[in-house]
Amino acid sequence: MTGFKTMMGVPALALAAFFVGSAAVAGTLENVKARGKLVVGVKNDYVPYGYLNDKGDVVGFEVSLAKYVAKELLGSEDKIELVPVVASNRIEFLTAGRIDAIFATLGVTAERAKVIDFTTEYVLAAGPSVLAAKEATISKWDELKGKSVCGIQGSYYNKKMTEEFGINLVAFKTQPEAYRALKDNRCIGFVFDDMTLQQKLKEPDWASYKIAVAPYEFQPMAGGLRKGDTEFHEAVDKAIGKAEAEGKLIAWETEFGMPHSDYIAARAKAAAAKKN
Secondary structure, three states: OOOOOOOOEEOHHHHHEEEEEEEOOOOOOHHHHHOOOOEEEEOEOOOOOOOEOOOOEEEEEHHHHHHHHHHHHHOOOOOOEEEOOOOOOOOHHHHOOOOOOOEEEEEEEEHHOOOOEEEOOOOOOOOOEEEOOOOOOOOOHHHHEEEEEEEEOOOOHHHHHHHHHOOEEEEOOOOHHHHHHHHOOOOEEEEEEEEHHHHEEEHHHOOOEEEEEEOOOOOEOOOEEOOOOHHHHHHHHHHHHHHHHHHHHHHHHHHHHOOOHHHHHHHHHHHHHHOO
């Protein structure tokens, strides 16, 4: 199963909200401490937030943040289990209890807020852009109407792509599949997170490609938690706030090759002032 399925005509997210609302979720913090391990859903194919390095280790901006949270809750960043997730299954993994939290490029949306709770927002990321061959003449979103464009299942902007821009979205489960499809000319472009596409362009194999269509928005990102889990929520938010106050997020931007964000810098300044 790659994500929620529609059951008896009920949309997947609404169905998940029903189940979550039907059984009060509590005690995650207690369970985590008793287990001695924090289980977190992260990306392992999404530079710079979560990806495999040359040694095969999962690293990245959000992976470092998740490890910091584990350290604050359990005393060591090693007391963590990183579970690879993708956009189409991360919320399902959370609501099913397979993970304690999501730190996996989770955009904050009203629809998702019906199903899960969000931690404090820690990134304001550029939304989707379109990667295409350098010879492509498209430069605006409305020029993609009726065109086949590669995408990723479960991305928050997919509905906008199809309904507002009229794109024929060819959705794949993983990034490698989408990149292959683009190079095989099965679509004229790949719509995805702008920062990740910018990172891809640094690779020699992608020198003949460009960002053809720029992002239309900036999207706040946060961690995801099960609804109503107040004690755990407060503990995680406290850990994130401490990381911000210590300038950790700024340091991770540098470590993982991210352009420095005024948003993250402002949050660090505010968190440090609050701490003092």
